[in-house]
Amino acid sequence: MAKPFSALQREKYLKKMSQTELDVLVIGGGITGAGIALDAVTRGLKTGLVEMQDFAAGTSSRSTKLVHGGLRYLKQLEFKIVKETGQERAIVYxxxxxxxxxEWMLLPIVKGGTYGxxxxxxxxxxxxxxxxxxKHERRQMLSREQTLEKEPLLxxxxxxxxxGYYVEYKTDDARLTLETLKEAVYxxxxxxxxxxxxxxxxENGKVVGARITDRRTGETHDIRAKHVVNAAGPWVDELREKDGSKQGKYLYLTKGVHIVVDQSKFPLKQAVYFDTEDDGRMVFAIPRGKKAYIGTTDTHYVDDIATPRMTEADMDYLIKAANYMFTTQKITREDVESSWSGLRPLIHEEGKKASEISRKDETFISETGLISIAGGKLTGYRKMAERIIDRIVKEEGIKKKCVTHKIKLSGGEVGGSQKLTSFVKNAxxxxxxxGLSAEEAEHLANLYxxxxxxxxxxxxxxxxEAKNYGLSPGxxxxLVYGIEEEMVYSPIDFLNRRTSALFFDIDYVQKYKDGVIRYMAGRFNWTSAEIDSHITMLEEEIYFAKNPVATKEKN
Incomplete structure (x- = not known):
């Protein structure tokens, strides 16, 4: 049976899109584009989506990995954002x-801090x-002793x-994007x-499609659509420039960096949202399995959009912030196992610092009809998509309303959130x-x-067959599932966006990377040059995950 999301069928899918007029062509395969595709197809629109990298390769795999309303938006009096994204958390969950x-979050109250x-x-x-x-997740106020009991490292x-003790929601941002997109494809x-x-x-001054280049074969395809949606994240303004419609408001990119430390070096029990010492910003420290991660920075970014990197200054900032709040277990540079850097595409606001700029999303409609959406938060992706498709169906005279609030995403048929634990146990x-170990079996059930x-x-x-490639059966x-049903085309797709191993289990990457490459090389019939290219790409990502780049940030 043909699988609708197989990397082995990419060229077929591109040709399919070029042979008919779509109702909606979405440019951008992050969480916003995925949400738009799902909303569009569930309202009966013939929908296509293209992504120039891997799905979620940009911002949507490089966030703080929280589906949250954001306390700081409350501080900035962004009540609408807090209300909408807070309610969306429950829907996504x-x-x-x-x-x-x-994820219960601890907010330490420190003398002279942001919050008394x-x-x-x-x-x-x-x-x-x-x-x-x-009711059972409402905030609790803790004494000093209770606070230290929750997190002894403070x-x-x-x-x-x-x-203060309150609930947020943690997520795997890349997999949330994948499951949304898979549901749209299905x-x-x-x-x-x-x-x-x-x-x-x-045609006649109106946008009617896009010329798409398959970056793996070099072939081009003209894909036509009644509506073209620019959901390219940090690249939104590049497409607006091509359209000649980058006027008025524009994107202001900020970089967020996170570092990962093993629990043996930093045995964090509890997710903590805390003040930094010098600039009063708020930073997260979050346990995840056998690791803990700390972030994020928030600095203006003007370099290469595709490859934001951590600098020495970024690493030192986060280590200093952690060591200020967690004094019983000091972190050093040598303790940092991996890191990631992502860009936030914010809407420029004159005179405001990066951390003060609103995370509101904004839609731009050009004279050519190009629909561009920028800004916003991971948590609000579904409502952002709803607003875009509401515009399109209104123009098309379609009466169907958004139904994505009640659609289980791919992998979500576990009997409801309250039955996840029993589902995982049985699986x-x-x-x-x-033949799997209990730990690996449970991990796979939680992942998929x-x-x-x-x-x-x-x-x-x-x-x-696993032993032929030096891979464990799991x-x-x-890997096979990723290639056949999650469009894994490159080793880094699998070792990063599909498994998060690059960030949270670098030993897994080192152990299995050669076997992954050998299997994929045979499955895709790669030439020697292609194999070398994939190895180089993977080794580069491993290097930059583990090592800061000693360059000075541009202002």
Whole structure:
């Protein structure tokens, strides 16, 4: 049976899109573009999506990995953003519980800090009210002793006065993007990665499509559509320039960096949202499995959009911030195992610092009809998509309303968020019966949700092949599934966006990278030059994940 999201069929999908007029062509395969594609196809629109890199390769795999309303938006009086994104958290959690889970967050109250006791209590209560938080997840105010009990690594001196305790939601941002896009594809959309919109196509002064270059074969395809949506994230303004419509407001890119430390070096029990010492910014420290990550920075960025890198200054800033708040377990540069850097495409606001600029999304409609959307937050992706498709269906005279608030995303059919634990337990037992360790079986069930059934089918029928490539059966089954049903075309697609191993399990990457490359080389019939290219690309990403680039930030 043909699989609608196989990397082996990319060229077929591009040709398919070029042979008919689409209702909607989405340019950009991050979370915003994925959400737009899902909303469009569920309202009966013939939908296509192209992404010039891998899906989620930009901002959508490089966030703080939280689906949250954001307390600082409350501080900036952005009540509408807090309310909308707070309510969206619950929707994302219910529709994709395997990639979104509640995370209790500790907000230490420190003398001279951003939030005092009264402000924290009132602020968190308002936050809970606006976000419509469930009764059992509403904020709690903690004494100094209770705060230290929640997180013993916190500074144990007279400056610590207590803490606020409230719920956010953690996510795997890349997999949330993938599951949204897979659901769109399963419902009839067509999506292809490594397909770049070189330029737009016009007739009578109106945009009617785009010329797409397959970056893997060099072939070009003219894809025509009634509506073209520019959801290219940090590249939105580049496409607006090609359209001749970059006027008025424009993007202001800021860079956010995160560092990862092993729990043996930094045994963090509790997610913490805390003040920095010097500039009063707020930073997260979040446990994730056997690791903990700290971030983020927020600096103006003007360099190469495709490859934002951590600098020495970025690393030192985050280490200093952590060591100010967590005084019992000092972090050094040598403790940093990996890192990631991402860009936020914000809407420029004159006279404001990077951290003060609103995260509101904004839509631009050019005279040619190009629809561009920029700004916004990961949490609000579904509502952003709804607003875009509302415009399109109104113009087309279509009466169908948005239904994505009640659509389970791919992998989300686990019986509801409250039954995820029992689903994972039952699935893990199946994995163990197929020869997996209990830990790996549980990991796969959490990673793929209800799609783990297909991964286990591959394991059962093809798992013996794993030894030919030096891969464990579980890794092999994941790789095959990634190629056939998640459009994995490059080793870095698999080792980063599909598994998060590059950031959170660098030993996994080092152990299995050669086997992954050998299997993919045979599956895709790569030439020696292509193999060398993929090796170089992967080694470069591994290097920059582990090492800061000693360059000075441009202003």
């Amino acid at each position: 219910e529709n994709a519980p395997h990639v979104t889970k509640p 006791k009264a402000a924290t209590s009132v602020g968190l209560k308002v936050y809970d009210t606006l976000a419509g938080v469930n 500074r144990d001196d007279d400056s610590l006065k207590g803490g 419902r009839g959309a067509t999506a292809v990665n490594y397909a770049k919109a070189e330029h737009l196509i016009y 893990a037992e199946i994995g163990v019966s197929l 949700g209800s799609n783990v059934t297909r991964v286990f089918e591959i394991l059962e029928t093809q798992g013996e 890794v092999f089954a994941s």
